[in-house]
Amino acid sequence: MNILSSKSRQLLLGPFNKNNAILVQILGICSALAVTAKMEPALVMGVSVTAVTALSSVILSSLRDAIPTRVRIIVQLVVVSTLVIIIDQLLKAFAYDVSKQLSVFVGLIITNCIIMGRVEAFALANKPWPSLLDGAGNGVGYAFILLLVAFFRELLGSGTLFGVPVIPGALYRWGYANNGLMILPPMALILVGVIIWIHRARNKELIEQ
């Protein structure tokens, strides 16, 4: 079946490991620092970016024979920003609380390099179905790293996960304290750096000479 062919699987799952947008291509770092103080915004951001990457890849891939080469970047921008505005409007109407939490970051999805990167590098040269897999795979790979960073930041910084306290009260009475540095952006950068370090240590072929 098409969905299980090794090429499709490579497109969908590659971004989880050796082709991860954040860890290997170092794309989308800016938003990875901004929305990872808590798990919930990180999750919604990941889902929104996945939706936008997948949909814009499909739309632009279907249009790829009609788009004039000279204005292709503008066309990509228009499609991506239209999708982002629609998602923003939908969140405001149907998921009001989440839309408030993400506030400005929804609009900033447009500036996420992963989306434009995948469209330019893959969707414009491939058929819609592989483009969908590629877009979705990259979005999910991005979301996964976001959640990983948010997990450590929320756990160590606020002592909660998805807003639920998980550190037992007894620990605080023995002198444990939440690390306020974890919720500041520099710590996100350091965490991403540590994750990249571990990832490269296990995948030696990714290490640059």
Add this chain to the structure above:
Amino acid sequence: MNKESNKYTFLFSVAMVFVVAILLTLVSTGLQPRQNENIENEKRQDILRSVKVNVSREASREAFDKYITRQFLVNSSGEEIPGDAFAVDPGKEIKKTPGERRLPVFIARVDGTTKYILPVRGTGLWGPLWGYISLNEDKNTIFGAVFDHKSETPGLGAEITRDDFRSRFDGKTIFEGETLVSVRVEKGGKAGGPHEVDAISGGTITSKGVEAMLKDNLTCYESFLKSLP
């Protein structure tokens, strides 16, 4: 037609802009009523939360009619003026000179006592702050406070919406004798007096924004607060 010709590029761009414009207009007008309803119900929910009535957003309309017995506008001299208090946007009023502002007052009846609810509006680190302060019948003691913000930093300034910050205002008083002193937000966990609360660590500018917001807005209400009920 040649795909790379100027004519094709031009026509393609025009068609694209047209399609996108229609699509966005449809989405925006189609979802507008729902979005406005969310915003209005959230306002009702916030007003009720300031008198410690917690309801879901869906149930807020009904609960609002039940608890809020009267709503009206006053001017800075404390006189009642005509207009719809709920429809007034404090964000627009704050831009006018204090004398021209229309100041909404909501009166709630909770557990047999009267509470005065006053909207407040100010500026944080990244954008606007707003909230509702409810006062007891003496128009001096704070019964409850609700704060919200547009774009304060999650985990830092955004913590002003949390219950443990809001509850710090309960029981504080805004008058010292005849002088309106409002409530100060103090750094360093040393706040203890009747007119001060602890700030949020890491959210100093937002905390100071809350302090300035209370002072500015309550000053406008001073004449109303000093008048007898």
